[in-house]
Amino acid sequence: MPTATRLRALLTRMVMAVVTNLVPTLFAAVGGLYLLLGIAELVGATEWFFNEPAGTSITFADLLLPLLGVALVGIAVGLKQRRRDIWLLSVGMIAGFTFVSWAPLSAVSRGGGGMDVVALITNLALVGSLLSTRNRYTVRGSNLMRASVYLGWLASLAVISGVYWGVSMLVLDVTWDQARTYSLGDPTSTIDNLQRLQLLATIAFFVACLAFLIRLLKSLRPDDVRLSVAATRDLLRRCGADSLDYFVTNEKKRHYIWRDGRGLIGYDLANGLVLASGNPICAPQHRATLLNDFLHDMERDGYVVAFWAIDQTLADDLGNRGFRTVKLGEEASLEVDRFSLENLGARGSALKRAVRSVEAHGIEFAFYRLEEVPGHVYSQMDDLDRSWLQEFGGTDEKGFSMTLSRLPDFEDQDAAFAVALDPSVPGLPRVVAYLSFVPVYNRNSYSLDMMRRTRQAPNGINDFLLVHTLQVIGYHGRDTVSLNFAPLAETAGGPSLLGRAANALPPSLKKTFYIDSLYAYNDRFGPDWVPRYGAFKARRDLIAIVRMVAKLEGAIALDWRRRLSRLIAGSNYTITRSPPVATRYAPEVTDDQDS
Template sequence: MSSTATTFDKVTHVSARTAVWYLRIVACLNLFAAVSLSFREQVRHHNAGDFYTPYLLTAGFSSAAFAVFMAVMMNRHKRAAWIANAVLSGLLTIALVLSLIEQPGVRAHWFNWATLGVLVLFGAALLLGRAEFRAKGDPTNPRLAAGVLVGGGLVTLLVGTGLLSLTEAGRGATLGDRVEYVIYRAITLNSAGSQFFEVAVPRWIDVTVNGLSVAVLVLVTYALFRAPKGKEYLGPEDEARLRGLLDRHGARDSLGYFALRRDKSVVFSPSGKAAVTYRVVGGVSLASGDPIGDVEAWPGAIEKWLEQAREHAWTPAVTGASEEAGVVYARHGLDALELGDEAIVEVADFSLEGRSMRGVRQAHNRVRRAGYTVAVRRHADIGEAEMDAMIVHADRWRDGGTERGWSMALGRLGDPDDGQCVMLECKDADGELKALLSFVPWGEHGLSLDLMRRDRDSDNGLMEFMVIELLQQARSIGVERVSLNFAVFRAVFERGGKLGAGPFLRAWRSVLVFFSRWWQIESLYRANAKYRPQWEPRYVLFERSRDLPRIALANACVEGFIAQPRLPALPRGKRRSAAHRPEQERELQHVA
C-alpha cells in the first residue's frame, strides 16, 4: 500500500510539473514569435483557415503574458489556475475534435492531429496532477477581476478611440469603425480592421492599444489568482492565549513580546502550548522571531503554519529567528541565511571602568554634567495625562514621516495591557522632556528595546547616556539583561575591515558602507559595540532561494522601508478607548 501510494504521488507530481513546463515553453515560443517576423507569420498562418495550433500558442505578447501568469500560478499550486487551464484547453480540444469530425479539410492536415495529441497530453497532465493544485484563492478575486476587466477595457477603448480620432485615418472614418478597430486590435493584436480607413493607421496607435490590452490582461490575471491576505489582526482571545504562553516561556526569546502586535496573525499548535505569529504581505507568510511557548510544542505550531501557507499558496518565511529556532525550522524544510546580530548586555557584567570604556565613560559624564537626568518607570506607574504627553512628544520627534519596525517593535504606546513595559524619560536641567526610551518585557528579568525618540535639538549622546543609566539602575527594578538594537550584517563589518579579509568580504562590506549613507547599518553596529554586548545571531528562514527577493520585498514593506499609507501618529491603545479593537497598522522604530 505504501509503495502504491508513493508511486501515485510521483505520478501526480510529475504530471503537475509537466503542465507547468508546457505553459512555460508556450510562453517562450509566444515571446519568440512576437520578435521574430518569420516565426510569427507561420504561427498566424496555422491559426487561420483549417489549421489549429496548441493551447495558448498564438504568437504575441498578450498570450505570452497570459501563459507566464498561468505558469506562475500553476507553479504555486493555485486551484483557480488549474480550473482555468482545464476549462480553456478543454474547450479548444472539443472544438478541434468537432472540426476533425465534420470538416474534411481539417482532417487532411497532419499538423491538426499533432495539435490534438499535444492537447490530450496537456489535459491528461492536468487531470493526473489535479491533487497538486489545492491552494485556495481569495473569495473576492472573481469580483475584483471582473471589475478590473470592465474598467481596464473601457479605459483601453476610450484611449484608443480618442487617439485614433486625432489622426488622419480616424478623421476619415465613422465612430463605429474606430471603436471596432480598437476592440479588434486589443483582442487579436491584428490590423485586419484597417480596411475601414482610407489611410493606414499609425503604428504608434497599434502599439499603445496593444500595451494597454496587455496591461489589462496582466492585472485581470493577477486579480483573479492573487493569494488571500489572511487575518490581519489578533483577536482578544488570541492575545490572551499569547500572553499566557509568554508568562510561562517569555524568557526564552527577547523578541517574544513583539508577537503581541495587533497587525499580526497567529496559529497555535494542536496542543495549544506553542504558537507562530505572522503577517501575510504580497503572498508571503512572514513570521517573526521564534515560535512562542514550549519548545517541545514548536514543531506542531510550525507544521500548522506551513500547512496554512500551502493551503493558500503563500510563501513561508521567518525573519529574526534565533539559532535554536532555526534548527527546528530546518527540520521542516526551511533553509537559513544569517541576517545579523542582536546586542544583549548582561547587567552584572557591564561596567564603565577600563581603558576600552573610556570614550563611553567620558560621554556619559559630559551629558550628566550638562544637567540631564533619567527616570525609570514601568508604564503602569505613569498617569494617563503623562503618557498622552509622552506620545505627543514621540510623534513629534520621529525621524521622517515613515514609521519603521515590525519584527522588533510593539507598534503601540500607552496601552494598559502593556503595563510591565519600562519607560525611560530624560529631562534637561530645566526639567523639560528631551528623550524617551521604551522597553518591553523579556521574561521576568529582562528587557528588549522597543522605541527610541529624542529631541533633535538636544545634546548628542543622549541615547547612550540613557542606556547607561538604565544598565546602572536595572537591578533596582529586577532587570538582569537588556536586549538593545539589531545590527544587520554585523559580522561583515567586523571581519571585513580586518587584515586578511578576502576580496568578496571586503567588497560586500564596501556595499554595506555605501548604503549606510541612507540607512543606519554601520552606525547601528558601531553604536551597539560600545557597550561590549554579547552578540546573538538572528536568521532569515526560507524554503527556496528563488523566493528571497519576494521575502526581502515583503520584509522591507512591513519594516517600513517601502512607504505605505498610514496614520501620522502613534496609536494610543485603550487609554483613548476602552474597547479592545484591532488598531491601525503601525510600525515603531526599533533602532535610533
C-alpha cells in the same frame, strides 16, 4: 515547487478569495432581507406590498423572521471579522430556530398546517455543517481553508434542501403552493390548550434569543477585542523566552494560532509569501509539532514560507527540514551584573564623557515601570513619539521583527521606560528623550524597543539613558538587556556572504538599513553578540523575501505617502489612553556609581 503547481495554487487562491468574500456577503444580504421582511410583516407593510387581505394574522413564522435575520447577519460579522464569539452566538440562535421549527406543537401554533419541514431540513443542514467545521475555519486566516469550509456549508444546504424539494415536488407531486401552505400553515384555526403550551415555549425561546442578542451586541464593544490581546500576553508569560517574542504583539503581524492558543507564530503575508518573524511561542515540548502544523497548513495552501530573525536552534531545525539558512546579523545582549564602564577601557571613558555632558545641562534620569509613569510624563512621551514619526517617517513606525511599532500602553503591563527630564522648564519637568523596554519572560530580561529624543536634547542623550538604565535595572529584577539587532553584523571570524554583499552597498542604502551605525553604537557597551538567521526553501524566492522584508522594516517608503500621512496625523490625533498617575521617581545615579 514546480511551475504548474505554483500556477494551480495561484488560481486556487484567486477563486477561493472570491468565494471567501462572497459568502459572508451572502449571509449578510439574506439576513438583512429576512430582518426587513420580518419587521415589515410585524408592522403590516407586507399587506400592501404583496396585496394581502387587510387584517391578515401574524403567524409564528413572522415573529421568528427578524430574529433569524439577526442570526444570519451575526454569522456574516463573525466570518468577516474572524470573531468566533459572535459566530458561535449566531449559530446558537439558528439552533434555537431549528428546535422550534421541528417541535410538533409549532404546527398547532401556526394553525394546524403541520410541522415546518422546510425550516427543519435547512436549519439542521446549516447548524450541522457549521458545527462540524467550527474548529477548521478558526485555524488561521487562510483564504483557501475558510473558503473550503464556506463551500462545504453551501453544498450541505443545497444538497439536503434540493433532495427534500425534489422528492416533494417530483415524487409526491406536491405543487409550490401546496408546499408553501404546508410549511406556513393556515392561520385560521382555533386556539387550544396545546397552542397555549407552545406559547409558553415560544416566550422562553424569545427570552433566550434576547439574551443571545444582548451578548452579541456586547461582543462588538472594543473591550472584548482585548481578550485576545490578554490571551497573547498570558501565552508570553508562560512560554516567552526569546528576546523577540514580545514583538509578536506588533499590530502589523498576523497570528497563526495553534490549538486554541497553546502556541503562536507571528507572520505576515503578501503575494503568496508567508514571512514568519521570530521563533514559535509555545512550550518547548510542543515546538516541533507547532512547526510541523504551521508548515503543513501553509504549504498545503500553496504559500511559500520563509523565516526571519530566528535563533540558532530554530535555524538548525529548519536546516534539517530542507530549508536553506543564512546569517542575517547579530543582536546585542548585555548582562547587567557584568556591565561596568571601568572595564570598557576607551569605550567606557567615551560613555562617561557623554553622560557627564548631558548631566551638565541639568538633565535628570528616571526609570519607571508602566504603572508608575506619571500621567503628564506619558502624555509628553506620546506627543514626542507622534512628532518623531511625522518628522522621520509619517504615522507608521518602521520595523517589523524587533519593535512594537507603537508606544506601550496600559495593556503592556510589564513594559518600562527610561526617561530624560529637563526640570529647568517652568511647570512640570519636560521629557527630552526616552527609551521603551518590553519584557522577556522566563529570562528576567528586557528588550529595547523605541528610542526617542527631541531636537533640543543634548548630544549623548541616548548614552546617558542606557548607562543609567544598565546601572539601576538590576534593582527591578532584570538580569539582562537586549539591545538593537544589527543587520549583517559579523563578529565571529570573517564576514558572511551577506556581510560581504553589505560592504558593496552604496552609503545611502547602508544608512537606510542602519547597517554600520547600529553595530558601532551597540558595540560601545561591550555586549555579547547573538546571531540571528533567516531560512527559505528556494533561491528563486530570495528577491520576493528581500522586497517584503525591506517594505516591512521601513526601508521602502514613498515620499507622497509620508507627506499624506503627516497631513492626516497633524489634525486628527487625540490621546485616549494613559496609565495611572504616580509620582515616584527612580533614584538618581551619580558619577561615583559608574562602576
